[in-house]
Structures are given as C-alpha cells and as structure tokens.
Amino acid sequence: MADTIKLEVSRYSPETDAAPHFQGFEVPFRRDWVVLDALNYIKDKQDGSLTYRWSCRMGICGSCGMLVNGEPKLTCATFLADYAPSPIRVEPLRNFPVVRDLVIAMNDFMRKLQRMKPWLIRKEEKPVSEGEYLQTPAELEAYKQFSMCINCMLCYAACPVYGLDPLFSGPAAIALAQRYNLDSRDQGANDRLPVLSQHDAIWGCTFVGECTRVCPKHVDPAGAIQQYKLTAALDWVKSVVMPWGGK
Amino acid sequence: MDVTTHDVLLVGGGGAGLRAAIAVSEINPNLKVAVVSKVYPMRSHTVSAEGGAAGVIKSDDSLDEHAYDTISGGDWLCDQDAVEAFVKESPQELLQLEHWGCPWSRQDDGHIAVRPFGGMKKMRTWFAADKTGFHMLHTLFQTTMKYNAIFRYDEWFVTKLLVDDGRVQGVVAIELMSGKIQAITAKSVILCAGGCGRVFPFTTNASIKTGDGMGLAYRAGAPLKDMEFIQYHPTGLPFTGILITEAARAEGGYLVNKDGYRYLQDYNLGTPTAKPVLRSMELGPRDRLSQAFVKEQEKGRTIDGPYGPVVHLDLRHLGEKLINANLPFVRELCTKYQNVDPVHELIPVRPVIHYMMGGVSTDINGATPLPGLFAAGEVACVSINGANRLGSNSLPELLVFGARAGKAAAEFASSAKPISNAVLAQAFDEQRRIENQYLRNTTGRERTSTLREEMQTTMETSAGIYRTESSLAAGAKTLRQLQERSDNLALDDHSLTFNTDLVAALELSFMLDVAESMVQSALLRTESRGAHQRTDFPKRNDEKFLAHSLVFRAADGRPRVEYLPVRITRWPPGERVYGQPAQKASAS
Numbered sequence: 088m089a090d091t092i093k094l095e096v097s098r099y100s101p102e103t104d105a106a107p108h109f110q111g112f113e114v115p116f117r118r119d120w121v122v123l124d125a126l127n128y129i130k131d132k133q134d135g136s137l138t139y140r141w142s143c144r145m146g147i148c149g150s151c152g153m154l155v156n157g158e159p160k161l162t163c164a165t166f167l168a169d170y171a172p173s174p175i176r177v178e179p180l181r182n183f184p185v186v187r188d189l190v191i192a193m194n195d196f197m198r199k200l201q202r203m204k205p206w207l208i209r210k211e212e213k214p215v216s217e218g219e220y221l222q223t224p225a226e227l228e229a230y231k232q233f234s235m236c237i238n239c240m241l242c243y244a245a246c247p248v249y250g251l252d253p254l255f256s257g258p259a260a261i262a263l264a265q266r267y268n269l270d271s272r273d274q275g276a277n278d279r280l281p282v283l284s285q286h287d288a289i290w291g292c293t294f295v296g297e298c299t300r301v302c303p304k305h306v307d308p309a310g311a312i313q314q315y316k317l318t319a320a321l322d323w324v325k326s327v328v329m330p331w332g333g334k
Numbered sequence: 335m336d337v338t339t340h341d342v343l344l345v346g347g348g349g350a351g352l353r354a355a356i357a358v359s360e361i362n363p364n365l366k367v368a369v370v371s372k373v374y375p376m377r378s379h380t381v382s383a384e385g386g387a388a389g390v391i392k393s394d395d396s397l398d399e400h401a402y403d404t405i406s407g408g409d410w411l412c413d414q415d416a417v418e419a420f421v422k423e424s425p426q427e428l429l430q431l432e433h434w435g436c437p438w439s440r441q442d443d444g445h446i447a448v449r450p451f452g453g454m455k456k457m458r459t460w461f462a463a464d465k466t467g468f469h470m471l472h473t474l475f476q477t478t479m480k481y482n483a484i485f486r487y488d489e490w491f492v493t494k495l496l497v498d499d500g501r502v503q504g505v506v507a508i509e510l511m512s513g514k515i516q517a518i519t520a521k522s523v524i525l526c527a528g529g530c531g532r533v534f535p536f537t538t539n540a541s542i543k544t545g546d547g548m549g550l551a552y553r554a555g556a557p558l559k560d561m562e563f564i565q566y567h568p569t570g571l572p573f574t575g576i577l578i579t580e581a582a583r584a585e586g587g588y589l590v591n592k593d594g595y596r597y598l599q600d601y602n603l604g605t606p607t608a609k610p611v612l613r614s615m616e617l618g619p620r621d622r623l624s625q626a627f628v629k630e631q632e633k634g635r636t637i638d639g640p641y642g643p644v645v646h647l648d649l650r651h652l653g654e655k656l657i658n659a660n661l662p663f664v665r666e667l668c669t670k671y672q673n674v675d676p677v678h679e680l681i682p683v684r685p686v687i688h689y690m691m692g693g694v695s696t697d698i699n700g701a702t703p704l705p706g707l708f709a710a711g712e713v714a715c716v717s718i719n720g721a722n723r724l725g726s727n728s729l730p731e732l733l734v735f736g737a738r739a740g741k742a743a744a745e746f747a748s749s750a751k752p753i754s755n756a757v758l759a760q761a762f763d764e765q766r767r768i769e770n771q772y773l774r775n776t777t778g779r780e781r782t783s784t785l786r787e788e789m790q791t792t793m794e795t796s797a798g799i800y801r802t803e804s805s806l807a808a809g810a811k812t813l814r815q816l817q818e819r820s821d822n823l824a825l826d827d828h829s830l831t832f833n834t835d836l837v838a839a840l841e842l843s844f845m846l847d848v849a850e851s852m853v854q855s856a857l858l859r860t861e862s863r864g865a866h867q868r869t870d871f872p873k874r875n876d877e878k879f880l881a882h883s884l885v886f887r888a889a890d891g892r893p894r895v896e897y898l899p900v901r902i903t904r905w906p907p908g909e910r911v912y913g914q915p916a917q918k919a920s921a922s
Binding site for chain 1: 437446468
C-alpha cells in the first residue's frame with residue numbers, strides 16, 4: 088500500500104476566484120485517519136489558508152459535513168482507507184451557496200428551523216415545582232429518533248427537491264417539527280400546521296428517500312415526512328367530510 | 335467602524351450561554367440580549383457530553399449527600415456555600431429543562447430515570463441515553479428560538495473585552511463570514527466560552543476549546559482561579575482521544591490490566607464485586623482512577639498499543655441489549671473509530687485531558703471581580719469542583735450558574751451607566767492590532783501549528799498527571815519562549831472571508847496565556863490535592879493550601895499568583911474515602 092494518498096480539494100475564494108477549482112494535495116496515508124485528519128494535516132503543514140469547519144471530531148457536533156467523492160459525509164467519520172489508493176475528491180455540500188473552499192452558508196436552514204417552532208408548546212405550563220411531565224419509555228420512543236438530528240445538513244445536500252426548489256423546508260427541519268409533534272408532552276401540532284402544510288413544506292417531498300440514506304444518525308427524515316403527510320391528509324379529509332373536525 | 339449595542343452580551347452559545355440568555359429574557363423581556371459565538375450554538379462542546387447530569391430527585395437521596403460527595407470528591411477545595419446552592423438548584427434546573435422538552439430517559443412509570451456515577455454515593459444522575467449533552471444543548475438552542483429578544487451573532491470571534499471606567503462595556507469581534515471587525519457594546523458581559531483542553535495534545539475536547547474566554551478575562555484584568563487543577567478522564571480512546579463515558583462503568587463495566595485483573599483494587603478504591611458499588615472501584619473519582627493508570631504503567635501491567643500504553647474497559651458481560659439501550663453512542667464510537675465492538679471485545683482506553691476545574695474567578699452569582707463581567711460554565715470557577723470535578727456535575731453546573739449569572743447580569747445592566755465613548759477608541763486600536771499583527775504582517779516567520787504543537791507537548795511533559803518542580807519550571811521557561819515567538823507569526827491566509835488561519839492564530843495567543851497561568855499556579859502549589867499531584871510534595875497541606883490560587887496577568891504579561899481562603903460551611907476537611915462502607919454526610 089502506498090504511503091501517501093492524494094486529495095483533490097475544491098478551492099474557492101470570492102475575493103479572487105470567479106468559480107471553484109480543484110487543488111491536489113499529497114498527504115500521508117494512515118489506516119486510522121479520517122478525511123478530516125487529512126484536511127487538518129494540509130492546513131497545519133502545507134496550506135494554512137484551506138478553509139473548512141470542524142469541531143468535535145466524534146460525529147456529534149455536525150460541523151464537518153462535505154462531499155466526499157460526491158457523497159454527503161461527515162468527514163470526521165469517513166476513513167481514507169475506504170477510498171485508498173484512489174485519489175479522494177472533497178467538495179463543499181451541494182445545494183448551498185459556497186462561502187469559501189469547503190464552507191457553505193446555512194442561514195437558510197436556521198430560518199426554516201425557527202419557522203417550525205421547534206420548542207415544546209403547552210396550552211398551560213405546569214410549574215416546575217410540581218415535577219416532571221410523565222412520559223413512558225414507549226412515549227419517548229415515539230419521537231426519539233427524530234430528536235437525534237445533529238443539523239449536519241447532509242440531508243439537504245442529498246435532497247433533489249431542495250436542490251430544485253430552495254423554498255422547500257427540507258428534511259431536517261420537517262423531522263424536527265415532527266420530533267415535537269410526536270412528543271407526548273407537546274400540544275403545539277396545530278401551531279406548526281400552517282408552516283408544515285404549505286406546499287413548499289411537506290408536499291414538496293416526492294419521497295426520493297436520499298435524505299434517510301445519507302443521514303449519519305439514522306433519523307429517517309423521509310419517514311417523518313411521509314408520516315406527517317398521512318396525518319395532514321387525514322385532517323384534511325376530516326375537515327371536508329366533517330367541517331367541525333369530527334368533534 | 336460599525337457598533338452595535340445590547341444590554342446583556344453572552345460570549346459563547348453552549349449550555350451555560352443559552353441558559354443565561356433565557357434567564358435574562360425571562361427576568362426582563364425588555365432587555366436586549368445577544369449571544370456571540372464563534373460557532374453556531376448547536377456546535378458548542380456541550381454537545382459532546384455523554385453520561386448525565388446530577389440532581390437529587392429520588393426519595394432515598396438528600397441534598398447534603400450530594401454536597402458531601404461533591405466536596406470530598408473535590409478534595410475540600412470547593413467553596414461550600416456555592417456547592418450548597420448548586421445541589422439545591424440543580425434538580426429544579428433539570429426539571430425546567432424537562433419542561434422545555436429534553437428527552438430524559440425514563441422509568442417504566444414515566445418518571446425520570448437516574449443512574450450511578452463516579453464518586454456519587456447515591457443514584458442521582460439524570461441521562462438521555464449516553465447523549466445527554468447533545469440533547470440538553472439542542473433543547474436549549476431550540477427553546478431560545480421562541481424568545482424574540484435573543485439576538486445571535488453566529489460565527490463571530492471575540493478578540494477583546496472593552497473596559498473603561500473600571501467596568502466591562504462590551505467586546506471587539508470579527509464576523510468570520512465577512513472579516514468585518516466591530517465593537518459590540520453592552521452594559522454587562524457574560525463569558526460562557528468553555529474550557530481549554532486544546533492546550534494539551536491528547537484531549538476529549540473539541541477543536542474550539544481554546545480558552546478564549548479565560549484569555550479574554552485574564553487580559554482584561556480579571557483573575558483566573560485554581561488553574562493547576564486539570565482533569566484527566568480515565569477512559570479515552572487512544573489516538574482520537576474520544577471519550578468513553580463514565581456511564582459505561584456506571585452500567586457495570588470493568589477496568590482491567592494486561593492480565594485481565596481489576597487493578598483498581600490495589601489503589602485503595604475498594605474490593606471488586608460483580609455488580610457496581612457506589613463510590614467504589616470503577617465508580618471512584620476520576621483523579622484517583624487516572625493516577626492508578628500511571629502506577630499500573632510503572633509496574634509494567636498496561637498493554638502496549640500503537641499510541642502508547644492502554645488498559646482495557648470490559649463491557650462484554652453487560653450484554654448487547656443493555657449496551658444498545660443505555661450506551662448506544664459508546665457502541666457507535668467504538669465500532670466506528672476504534673474498530674472494536676464492545677459487545678464482543680475489550681475497549682482500549684487511556685487517561686485523556688477532559689475538563690478544567692479552574693477558570694475565571696466568580697462569586698456565587700457568576701460575578702467576576704471586574705464590574706460588568708460575569709462568567710458561567712467551564713470557563714468559570716465558582717468553585718463547586720474544587721481539586722477534582724465529579725462526573726455529571728458539569729452539566730447541571732451550566733444550568734444553575736448560567737441562570738444565576740444571567741439574572742445577576744440582567745440586574746447589573748438595568749442599573750448600569752451608559753456606554754462610555756472611550757471604548758470606541760479602544761475598539762479602533764484593537765482593529766489596527768489585528769490587521770497589523772496578523773493580516774498585513776508579511777515579515778513573520780513562525781507557523782501557528784508549529785507553536786501550538788510545541789505548547790501542547792510542553793504541557794503534557796510539564797503539567798500532566800504527575801508534576802514536579804523541575805518539570806513545571808522547565809515548562810514555564812518554554813512557554814515564555816513560545817510567547818515571544820508568537821509575536822512573529824506568519825499567516826498563510828490574508829483574506830477577509832472566513833479566515834480560519836487568523837482564528838487559529840488568535841486562539842493560540844489565548845492558549846499560551848492560559849497555559850502559563852496553569853503552569854505557574856502548579857509550580858507554586860507545593861502540595862498534592864485532587865488532580866494536582868506533585869511527586870516532590872505528595873501530601874495534602876491544609877495549613878498552607880486550603881486556598882484557591884488566583885492568578886493575575888502582570889504588566890509584563892507574566893502570571894502573578896495570590897491565594898484566597900476556601901469557604902467552608904458545614905464540612906471540615908477530612909480524608910477522602912472510597913470503597914468503604916457507607917459514610918454519613920457529617921453535617922455539623
């Protein structure tokens with residue numbers, strides 16, 4: 088096995104470049120190195136201007152999502168050995184504006200997340216002095232999967248609908264709305280309905296399922312979206328057949 | 335230069351910062367509060383905390399017992415009034431987080447579940463599987479989105495505190511996206527910028543943990559407290575330093591040496607039993623377990639791995655079902671990063687830098703001695719952690735003292751005088767300093783990453799698990815040289831857009847200040863207590879050192895150390911006993 092491996096890294100600076108281009112770097116090949124280790128090696132030893140985000144390097148902070156050979160990946164959990172000896176291509180996540188090199192702008196997601204009201208909504212708050220809201224392990228299980236989203240943006244990079252229609256709320260934001268809708272302590276599903284049932288929220292999804300395939304935390308956003316479509320459709324049927332919501 | 339103005343400014347958007355921001359908004363919705371953070375808040379290192387958060391909630395437990403565990407765990411260096419406030423408010427804060435939606439693990443009847451934890455005599459650690467910090471941080475972050483008064487500066491790096499008229503009045507910060515340098519003024523500032531594990535080479539800490547908040551306070555004239563107390567967590571994965579949570583031992587995991595022997599029984603930590611016993615063996619405190627590792631290594635009973643000696647963490651007897659239910663992240667991390675499945679295989683582990691007991695000195699309300707400046711979370715030292723923090727005390731600390739600091743800073747802001755004009759001149763000077771020293775400097779010769787590596791190696795060899803006068807004195811000398819060399823940095827990147835090369839250089843300068851404060855405090859503390867072990871002074875010396883180290887930055891940039899007596903309320907200094915029959919929390 089060769090003792091080095093080549094990385095082809097997408098470079099772009101709005102101050103000097105009209106468009107992104109690739110730059111090759113030779114880095115040591117080590118079996119226990121991930122792509123992020125190779126990027127850090129380049130930054131420390133070869134070119135301090137290489138620009139990317141990273142932090143926890145244990146797959147939980149969600150900072151280091153990039154395209155590795157065209158696939159959305161957390162680079163802290165993507166091993167060089169899985170690609171060697173071929174060169175590895177590293178690019179910024181697709182479907183986002185590129186700020187510089189491997190850094191994308193994600194303020195669109197932050198706005199969309201906030202519109203979903205991703206917090207617990209109660210009609211009446213119980214005082215803290217009265218203790219916890221009871222929640223059985225089964226009730227916890229009902230939403231837990233959707234609470235595992237680390238906001239890494241891999242699902243947006245994989246989503247063909249978001250790529251064509253930037254108004255689409257997108258997989259993570261919808262999954263997080265469902266995380267609260269399905270929480271036995273929450274009473275805010277109706278507050279989230281207007282945003283969720285907009286055409287560009289739920290109905291935009293054509294159930295391609297790429298979001299679920301690339302999710303590093305097995306959140307299954309596609310499942311959340313399909314599940315919500317069913318709820319929303321039933322509500323619509325109820326409201327047409329029984330104009331007072333069947334109450 | 336642009337200037338924006340707020341009433342209360344949070345520096346750092348992790349658990350403490352977000353809790354403080356909510357506290358300000360709840361106390362007075364008319365106050366303009368802002369969070370400035372070098373990363374999006376949900377990237378903050380709170381996200382990596384795994385095991386849990388301690389708070390007395392079960393009927394067989396008491397606040398005094400939690401206090402006693404914390405104080406004895408801290409080798410009597412904790413301020414006991416602060417500990418008493420902490421244990422009292424922790425359950426309320428954890429319940430508040432439950433009301434905000436935190437997905438705490440539950441008992442079958444729907445009540446909060448608790449697990450055992452190291453150094454704790456009762457089961458009182460709340461958990462969300464083994465991603466407790468992640469769930470706490472995302473719950474807090476998502477909850478802040480409902481408060482319109484909370485403004486965020488996402489991905490802004492703070493370079494300096496603005497001080498005039500004897501009080502802190504804001505910061506200078508760089509917007510990473512544009513490179514714009516500006517003043518953000520505020521009537522009070524709360525530092526919640528986290529710890530500084532990155533001054534060492536091998537750490538569980540994220541890359542962002544570079545002591546910025548400690549450096550900012552230190553340079554502004556506020557003292558740092560107890561900086562020599564640095565926690566090694568006993569179980570990190572070799573090479574990556576990824577944390578394997580103490581919860582793995584709380585669930586019943588064993589630590590074994592190369593002979594498969596549960597070696598902790600040789601270090602005054604009790605006798606091995608099949609099921610975990612509280613405050614015993616693998617559930618001893620982190621300082622003692624990390625020290626036992628070094629002794630095992632000296633006896634030649636560790637295992638040689640590609641990244642140095644390791645011992646083994648054995649979870650195999652727990653079974654797949656329990657591991658999947660309560661330790662899924664441990665399994666994921668081991669499988670992905672170590673190529674080891676803990677259901678069937680032993681996990682190689684070694685002690686790893688994890689947490690700073692020390693930090694910016696504050697009182698019980700998060701106020702520093704510098705008016706207008708507050709601090710909470712790992713960046714601060716209240717002190718509830720003393721010479722050794724117990725696992726699962728840091729997460730509730732974020733909440734309790736984040737909320738307290740938020741409240742105190744809101745009150746301060748409500749009565750503070752307007753911002754003085756002099757701070758703008760300071761902000762201009764700071765802008766010129768950054769441009770001239772870094773961005774426009776074409777004559778520098780030193781590389782940031784080279785100096786950083788030399789600093790990290792120096793810290794490991796001079797101020798590791800065991801220290802001596804000669805190791806520390808040599809470390810202090812090297813750090814001084816590194817400080818001088820760091821004036822001569824050459825950046826590869828001179829652009830304005832998302833300049834991470836500049837950020838790394840600024841982080842290095844904070845880390846060097848913090849590292850010097852640690853080594854100097856360690857050099858002068860000629861005793862052994864908790865995580866500070868001097869082989870030349872192996873005993874605790876209460877006569878001389880029942881006191882906090884307070885380190886100030888002198889005019890020449892060197893650290894100057896003073897002492898402040900520990901506040902004792904009800905628990906006079908005693909012996910730390912682990913692995914013995916239950917002892918009473920001897921309140922007098």
